Amino acid sequence: MKDIRDYIKGKYSLALKIKSSCGCGNSAPVPLSGEKASSNRCCSSSAAQDSGEIPSFGCGFPVESAEIIPGSRILDLGSGAGGDLIRASRKTGPAGKVYGIDMTDSMLETARRNIESAGLDNVELLKGYIEEIPLENDRLDLIISNCVINLSPDKGKVLKEAYRVLRPGGRFIVADTVLLKPLPDKLKENLDAWSGCASGALSLKEYQELLEGAGFQDIHFDETHPLMLDAQSSQVLFSGVNQEELELLDMAIASSIIKASKPAPEPMKEGTDYILRNARIEDIPTINQLLGDSMLPLMPKDVNPDSFLLAEKDETLLGMIGYLIEGNSALLRSLAVPWEYRNRGIGHTLIKKVIGKLSENQIHDVYLLTQTARKYMETKGFMEIKREEIPHSLLRDSGLDKACPSSSICMKYIPAKNQE
Ligand SMILES: C[S@@+](CC[C@H](N)C(=O)[O-])C[C@H]1O[C@@H](n2cnc3c(N)ncnc32)[C@H](O)[C@@H]1O
Numbered sequence: 001m002k003d004i005r006d007y008i009k010g011k012y013s014l015a016l017k018i019k020s021s022c023g024c025g026n027s028a029p030v031p032l033s034g035e036k037a038s039s040n041r042c043c044s045s046s047a048a049q050d051s052g053e054i055p056s057f058g059c060g061f062p063v064e065s066a067e068i069i070p071g072s073r074i075l076d077l078g079s080g081a082g083g084d085l086i087r088a089s090r091k092t093g094p095a096g097k098v099y100g101i102d103m104t105d106s107m108l109e110t111a112r113r114n115i116e117s118a119g120l121d122n123v124e125l126l127k128g129y130i131e132e133i134p135l136e137n138d139r140l141d142l143i144i145s146n147c148v149i150n151l152s153p154d155k156g157k158v159l160k161e162a163y164r165v166l167r168p169g170g171r172f173i174v175a176d177t178v179l180l181k182p183l184p185d186k187l188k189e190n191l192d193a194w195s196g197c198a199s200g201a202l203s204l205k206e207y208q209e210l211l212e213g214a215g216f217q218d219i220h221f222d223e224t225h226p227l228m229l230d231a232q233s234s235q236v237l238f239s240g241v242n243q244e245e246l247e248l249l250d251m252a253i254a255s256s257i258i259k260a261s262k263p264a265p266e267p268m269k270e271g272t273d274y275i276l277r278n279a280r281i282e283d284i285p286t287i288n289q290l291l292g293d294s295m296l297p298l299m300p301k302d303v304n305p306d307s308f309l310l311a312e313k314d315e316t317l318l319g320m321i322g323y324l325i326e327g328n329s330a331l332l333r334s335l336a337v338p339w340e341y342r343n344r345g346i347g348h349t350l351i352k353k354v355i356g357k358l359s360e361n362q363i364h365d366v367y368l369l370t371q372t373a374r375k376y377m378e379t380k381g382f383m384e385i386k387r388e389e390i391p392h393s394l395l396r397d398s399g400l401d402k403a404c405p406s407s408s409i410c411m412k413y414i415p416a417k418n419q420e
Contacts, residue, residue: 003153004153004191004194005103005129005151005152005153007191007194007195008103008104008151008194008195009103009104009105011192011195012057012080012104012106012107012195013104013105013106013107015057016055016081016104016106016107016110017106054081054082054083054086054114055080055081055083055110056080056081056083056146057080057081057146057147058080058083058084058146058147058175059146059147059175059176059177059197059227059255060146060147060175060176060223060255060256060257061175061257062084062144062145062146062173062174062175062257063084063087063088063091063144064087065173065175065222065223065257065259066088066142066144066171066173068088068091068092068096068142069092069141069372069375069376070091070092070093070095070096070371070372070373071092071093071095071096071295071372071373072091072092072096072141072142073092073096073097073098073099073139073140073141073142073339074088074092074096074097074098074099074140074141074142074143074144075098075099075100075101075133075135075140075142075143075144075165076088076098076099076100076101076143076144076145076146077101077130077133077143077144077145077148077149077158077162077174078101078102078103078130078145078146078147078148078149078151079100079101079102079107079111079125080102080107080111080146080148081107081110081111081114082100082110082111082112082114082115082123082125083114084100084144084146085098085100085111085115085123085125086114086115086118086120086123088144089115089118089120089122089123090120092122093122093371093372094121094122094295095294095295095371095372096122097122097123097124098122098123098124099123099124099125099126099135099140100123100124100125100126101125101126101127101128101129101130101133101134102125102126102127103127103128103129103130105127108125108127111125112125130145130148130149130152130158130161130162131152131154131157131158131161132161133161133162133164133165135165136165137164137165138164138165138166138167138168138340139165139166139167140165140166140167140170141166141167141170141171142166142170142171142172142173143162143165143166143170143171143172143173143174144173144174145174145175145176146174146175146176147175147176147177147197147255148174148176149174149176150176150177150178150197150198150200150201150202151194151195151197151200152200153200155200155202155210156210156213156214159210159211159213159214159216160213160214160215162214163214163215163216163262166262167262167339167340167342167343168262168263168264168265168343169261169262169263169264169265169343170261170262171259171260171261171262172211172216172258172259172260172261172262173257173258173259174257174258175255175256175257175258176201176207176255176256176258177197177198177201177227177253177254177255177256178201178202178203178204178207178221178224178253178254178255178256178258179201179202179203179252179253179254180203180226180251180252180253180254181251181252182203182252183198183199183248183249183252184248186245187199187241187245187248187249190240190241190245191240192238192239192240192241193238193240193241193245193249196238196241197253198238198249198252198253199249201253204221204224204256207221207258208221211258211260215262215263216260216261216262217260217261217262217263218259218260218261219258219259219260220258220259220260221256221257221258221259222256222257222258222259223255223256223257224254224255224256225254225255225256226251226252226253226254227253227254227255228250228251264343265343265344266344267344267345268318268341268344268345268346269345270311270349273313274311274312274313274318274346275311275312275313276309276310276311276312276349276350276353277309277310277312278305278306278308278309278310279305279306279308279309279310279320280305281305283305283308283310283317284299284305286317287299287305287308287310287317287320287334290317290320290336290338291320291334291336293336293338294336296334296336297334297399299322299334300399303322307322307323307324307325308320308321308322308334309321309322309323309350309353309354311337311346311349311350317338318337318338318341318346319335319336319337319338319341319346319347319350320334320335320336320337320350321333321334321335321336321347321350321351321354322334323354323358324394324397324398325358325361325363326391326393326394326397327391327393328362328363328364328365329363329365329366329367329391329394330358330363330365330366330367330394331366331367331368331369331390331394331395331398332351332354332366332367332368333368333369333398335347335350335351335368335373347376348380351380352380355413364415365391365412365413366412366413367385367389367390367391367394367410367411367412367413368382368410368411369390369395369408369409369410369411370408370409370411371408371409374409374411377411378411381413381414381415382411382412382413382414383411383412383414384409384410384411385410385411385412386410387408387410389410389412390410390412
């Protein structure tokens with residue numbers, strides 16, 4: 001049997017040349033229950049403006065819905081011409097990484113050009129099928145996708161693959177078309193209705209079941225709005241669908257933002273799962289390896305390793321934090337946990353230990369500078385402050401006085417804020 005994906009490749013190569021229609025029809029969706037459809041529009045002009053001339057074939061805004069944390073590792077399933085890759089890359093920043101996978105050569109080529117013109121070097125394109133993602137297990141923090149999963153002939157497999165490559169606790173946030181009412185078999189078999197993101201769509205119940213079957217939890221469908229299709233707006237992708245069939249599709253197809261997550265890992269316990277100890281001179285190469293991988297400055301040559309606390313299991317470094325003391329103040333630095341051990345409570349324990357130790361020594365003014373961990377540090381009792389509030393001697397001694405003020409957020413520990 002011919003692979004429907006070959007048909008879809010041909011359709012999207014052509015659609016890219018014409019650049020006139022998006023996957024789910026380029027007319028605005030009709031709001032459900034009289035609500036005003038706001039962000040969830042097909043081929044929205046704001047999406048187009050955001051990424052210049054990049055053609056969008058999507059049906060929503062997964063990047064905007066995802067609240068991307070800087071430093072995240074992200075995969076876009078069916079990345080098309082690269083608009084969402086570029087937006088995600090800007091949000092995750094240089095410490096993060098964005099992969100885009102697509103099966104259509106011309107889409108990959110267009111995305112490559114767009115990424116190059118945007119001057120981004122944290123985006124990597126993968127040629128392949130979303131049913132067989134060429135990435136290792138537990139690799140990513142976030143999976144996004146925009147109007148693609150409905151096109152797959154094996155959506156269960158796609159969702160299992162998405163689950164496999166997400167790390168425990170990782171998030172799945174995609175825009176996709178969904179069916180609000182069953183379609184006649186005749187239309188289900190129409191290849192153009194399929195490649196137009198219509199007849200391959202799942203009902204919300206089917207989507208939920210496949211996500212659960214893959215292992216996902218916390219499943220939500222947000223912003224579900226019916227799409228209005230018409231013959232004129234569907235010239236390329238719906239060319240083989242007649243007027244009567246288009247009317248059947250009308251109000252049966254909606255776009256939705258589908259959110260789910262991979263269950264979080266068990267927290268690791270200090271004492272049972274790992275130990276904490278001060279660093280030694282011989283740890284410096286391993287420490288610098290972790291700092292480099294985390295895009296953090298390497299350990300200064302003249303620093304006392306004793307002021308670095310390490311989390312270790314069987315001689316494997318699971319995390320680290322450094323601190324610098326100046327009078328009654330301290331500056332935290334170099335908090336790093338390898339990606340495979342994140343979200344297991346190690347960073348929290350390291351911060352708590354250092355703050356406890358400083359407090360025993362009557363040091364209560366604890367500061368830090370961060371480019372990527374502002375939200376995380378807020379959960380640990382830190383609050384953003386003005387740069388001038390950090391004693392200059394601390395910044396000078398740490399060498400951080402030269403850190404770019406516009407990209408570094410300054411924070412101070414407020415004990416009352418720390419509930420944990
Ligand atoms: C409707 S377009 C969406 C493109 C992009 N996400 C956007 O928002 O503009 C679908 C894209 O998914 C790709 N695609 C469809 N099915 C695929 C599959 N099974 N594996 C990999 N890519 C696929 C197509 O080549 C096309 O680029």
